[in-house]
Amino acid sequence: MVVVMNPGAPQAQLDAVVARIESAGAQAFVSRGLARTIIGVIGEPSLHTELNLSGMPGVSTVLQVSAPYKLVNSQAQAERSTVWVGPDGREVPIGPNTFTLIAGPCAVESALQALGAARLAAGAGATLLRGGAYKPRTSPLSFQGMGEDALKILADVRDATGLYVVSEVIDPADVDLVASYADMLLIGATNMQNFALLDSVGRRGKPVMLKRGMQATVDEWLLAAEYIAQRGNCHIVLCERGIRTFETATKATLDLSAIPLVQRLSHLPVVVDPTHCAGRRDVIIPLARAAIAVGADGLLVDVHPDPENALVDGPQALAGADLRELASAVRQLPPLMGRLPAQPRDQLPSQTVG
Ligand code: PEP
Ligand code: MN
Numbered sequence: 001m002v003v004v005m006n007p008g009a010p011q012a013q014l015d016a017v018v019a020r021i022e023s024a025g026a027q028a029f030v031s032r033g034l035a036r037t038i039i040g041v042i043g044e045p046s047l048h049t050e051l052n053l054s055g056m057p058g059v060s061t062v063l064q065v066s067a068p069y070k071l072v073n074s075q076a077q078a079e080r081s082t083v084w085v086g087p088d089g090r091e092v093p094i095g096p097n098t099f100t101l102i103a104g105p106c107a108v109e110s111a112l113q114a115l116g117a118a119r120l121a122a123g124a125g126a127t128l129l130r131g132g133a134y135k136p137r138t139s140p141l142s143f144q145g146m147g148e149d150a151l152k153i154l155a156d157v158r159d160a161t162g163l164y165v166v167s168e169v170i171d172p173a174d175v176d177l178v179a180s181y182a183d184m185l186l187i188g189a190t191n192m193q194n195f196a197l198l199d200s201v202g203r204r205g206k207p208v209m210l211k212r213g214m215q216a217t218v219d220e221w222l223l224a225a226e227y228i229a230q231r232g233n234c235h236i237v238l239c240e241r242g243i244r245t246f247e248t249a250t251k252a253t254l255d256l257s258a259i260p261l262v263q264r265l266s267h268l269p270v271v272v273d274p275t276h277c278a279g280r281r282d283v284i285i286p287l288a289r290a291a292i293a294v295g296a297d298g299l300l301v302d303v304h305p306d307p308e309n310a311l312v313d314g315p316q317a318l319a320g321a322d323l324r325e326l327a328s329a330v331r332q333l334p335p336l337m338g339r340l341p342a343q344p345r346d347q348l349p350s351q352t353v354g
Contacts, residue, residue, distance in 0.1 A: 001040075001041040001043075001045075001047060001048050001062060001063065001064055001065060001066075002038055002039070002040055002041070002062070002063045002065060003017060003021075003038065003039040003041060003053055003059060003061075003062050003063075004036060004038050004059075004060045004061045004062075004063070005017070005036055005037045005038065005039070005058050005059060005060060006036070006058050006059070006060045007035045007036050009036075009037065009058035009059075010058065013056070013057050013058030013059075014030065014037055014039075014058065016056060016057070016058075017039060017053060017056055017058065017059060018030065018039065020051055020053065020056065021039070021041050021043075021047075021051065021053075024043065024047055024050065024051055025043065026041050026042060026043025026044070026047055026051075027041070027042040027043065028040070028041055029041075029042070036060070045064065045066050045067065045068045045069075045070065046068070048062065048064045048068065067219075067222075067265065068219065068223060069219075069222045069223055069225070069226040069266075070226070071226055071229035071230060071234065072222055072225045072226050072229050072234075072236065072266045072267070072268055073222075073265070073266060073267075074263075074264060074265055074266050074267050076267060077267050079096075079267070080095065080096040080263065080267045080268075080269070081095060081234070081267045081268055081269060082094065082095025082096065082097070082098075082269065083095060083207050083235050083236065083237050083268075083269055084207070084235075085128060085164050085166070085183050085184045085207050086164040086183050087183075091164075092127045092128055092164055094237050094269045094271065094297055094298050095269045095297055096269070096297060097338075097339060097340060098297070098339055098340050098341065099292070099296075099297065099298060099330065099334035099337075099339040099340075099341060100127055100128060100271070100297065100298035100299075101121075101124065101125050101126040101127065101128075101298060101299050101301070101330050102126060102127075102128040102129070102130050102166055102271070102298060102299065102300045102301075103117075103120075103121035103124060103126040103128075103129070103130060103299075103300070103301045103302075103303045103318075104117050104118060104121050104126070104129040104130040104131045104163075104166075104302070104303060105117040105130075105131050105132070105302065105303065105304050105310075105317070106132055106135075106275075106302045106304070106310070106312045106313040106317065107131075107132040107133075107135050107143060107145050107146075107150070107310075107311055107312040107313075108131045108132060108133055108145070108146055108150035108153050108154060109146070109310070109311050110153075111153045111156065111157075113304070113305060113306070114131055114150075114153045114154060114157050115157050115160060115161075116305030116306075117131070117303050117304055117305055118131075118157045118160075118161045118163055119161065120303045120304075120305060120319065120323060121163065121303050122161055122162075122163060123323075123327070124303070124323050124324075124326055124327035124330065125327050125330050125331060125341070126163065127163065127164075128163060128164050128165075128166050128183075128184070129154070129157065129158065129161070129163035129164065129165050129166065130165075130166045130167070130186070130300060130302075131150065131153075131154045131157075131165065131166075131167055132145050132150070132167065132168050132312070133145050133146060133147055133148070133149075133150035133151045133154065133167050133168070133178070134147060134167075134168055134169065134170045134171070134174065134178070135168070135312060136168070136170045136188055136190045136191065137312075142312070143311045143312055148177060148181075150167075151167065151177070151178065151180075151181035151182065152181065154167060154181060154182065155181045158183075164183035164184070165181065165182045165183050165184070166182065166183065166184040166185075166186050166209060166300075167181070167182040167184075167185070167186060168185075168186040168187070168188050169185050169186070169187070169197065169201065170188065170191060170194075170197070171197070172194075172196045172197050172199070172200035175197070175200040175201055175204050176204065179204050179206045182206075183206070183207070184206065184207040184208065184209055184237075185201050185204070185206055185207070185208050185209070186208075186209045186211070187201065187208060187209065187210050187211060188211050189211045189212060189213050189214050189241055189276070190213070190214075192210065192211060192212060192213035192216055192220075192221065192224050193213060193216070193220070193224055195227060198224060198227040198228050198231075199227065199231060201228055201233065202227060202228040202229070202230065202231025202232065202233045203231045203232070203233070204233070205232065205233050205235070206233075206235070207235040207236075207237065208228055208233065208235065208236050208237070209236075209237045209238075209239050209271070209300075210224060210225055210228065210236055210237070210238055210239065211239040211241050211273065212238070212239065212240050212241060212243065212255075212258070214242070214243055214244045214252060215243070215244055216243070218258055218261060218262060218265065221238065221262070222262070222265060222266055225238060225266070225268060236268050237268065237269045237270070237271055237297075237298075238262060238266070238268050238269065238270045238271070239270070239271050239272070239273050239300055240254070240255060240258050240259055240262075240270060240271075240272050240273070240291075240296075241272070241273040241276045241277050241300075242254045242255065242273075242276065242277025242278075243255050250277065250278050250279055250280065250283065251276065251277060251278065251279025251280075252276070252277045252279070253277070254272070254274065254277045254278075254287050254290075254291070256290055256291070256294050257294075258270075259272065259291065259294045259295060259296050260294055260295055263295060269297040269298070270296060270297055271296055271297055271298035271299060271300055272287075272288070272291035272296040272298075272299055272300070273299070273300040273301070274287035274288045274291060274299065274301065275300070275301045275302045275313070275316050275317075275318075276302075276313075276316070278316060279315070279316055280315060280316060281307075281315060281316055281317070281318065281322060284301065284316065284318065284322070284326075285322065285325050285326050285329060288301070288326060288329055288330075289329050289333060292329065292330075292333040292334055292337060293333065293337070295337065299330065301318055301326065302316060302317045302318065303317055303318045303319060303323055304317035304318075304319055305319065306319075307319050
């Protein structure tokens with residue numbers, strides 16, 4: 001952190017700032033320029049907010065130099081993380097050496113629909129099944145999900161297909177319930193800064209997929225992940241799902257640059273959801289190809305056996321020829337990026353097992 005003093009700030013103000021820095025156990029290095037004095041501060045990044053230096057007399061600006069997140073910072077460990085989903089021994093990796101397709105219905109509507117969607121997903125190469133039991137909808141009049149009945153269906157579909165389950169949780173009070181059925185907890189874009197929910201999934205310890213909020217900066221997204229990690233759960237996968245811009249032709253604008261950027265700032269895996277970003281079927285596959293090309297660790301897509309009659313997000317669910325096209329992209333492109341298809345833990349090179 002660097003503190004820039006006002007031009008001509010008196011010595012007493014400078015001394016007061018230095019005293020506050022040192023009282024917090026940090027080191028202050030004073031450097032006098034022709035017009036201004038600056039103070040370099042060496043200490044924890046959290047001092048930036050804790051010391052409240054910008055409000056002190058004589059202080060012009062306080063600049064944060066190091067990233068404010070620690071546990072999810074790429075410097076926290078030597079290699080990028082692989083997150084393993086599923087019970088020991090038969091787990092599915094999401095990480096730097098593999099490519100993981102996660103697909104399934106936006107919302108579980110019935111046992112038949114969920115099984116149909118899961119079979120389509122598996123046929124397209126998915127190794128994880130997504131399925132919504134609790135749907136955070138813009139309108140209270142829209143279908144809100146089948147709750148625990150949907151979770152029971154997802155567990156049955158997992159038994160029938162071998163696909164581990166990723167399902168959204170929207171209320172801290174439901175974390176234990178959802179975790180008792182699902183193998184990975186999804187935090188949707190609308191809940192990225194629901195701090196009670198982040199706290200709860202952090203304490204629960206199950207793998208978490210954290211979507212980027214529609215208005216969230218990369219730093220805010222990584223700080224949300226830091227909340228989960230700080231509670232002791234580092235099994236976090238980030239999901240870029242588009243941000244809100246002035247463009248309304250698509251539901252959101254996929255921030256492709258965020259994918260390689262976040263992979264440099266953080267060791268966490270990053271997957272891309274082209275479905276909820278596009279909001280329209282015809283651009284999902286090109287976006288999926290682009291996501292693979294910029295180095296995404298996986299994709300999250302909605303599939304439905306009968307999109308015309310879907311209760312949620314039918315116009316953006318893949319089926320038929322579209323799904324075959326996605327399957328072919330997911331088969332052909334990741335190997336060009338040096339990635340293997342997702343395989344069980346014991347069949348992967350040892351350096352990816354973490
Ligand atoms: C979803 O994945 O079902 C969903 C609602 O997406 P998002 O949170 O990205 O809007
Ligand atoms: Mn959806």
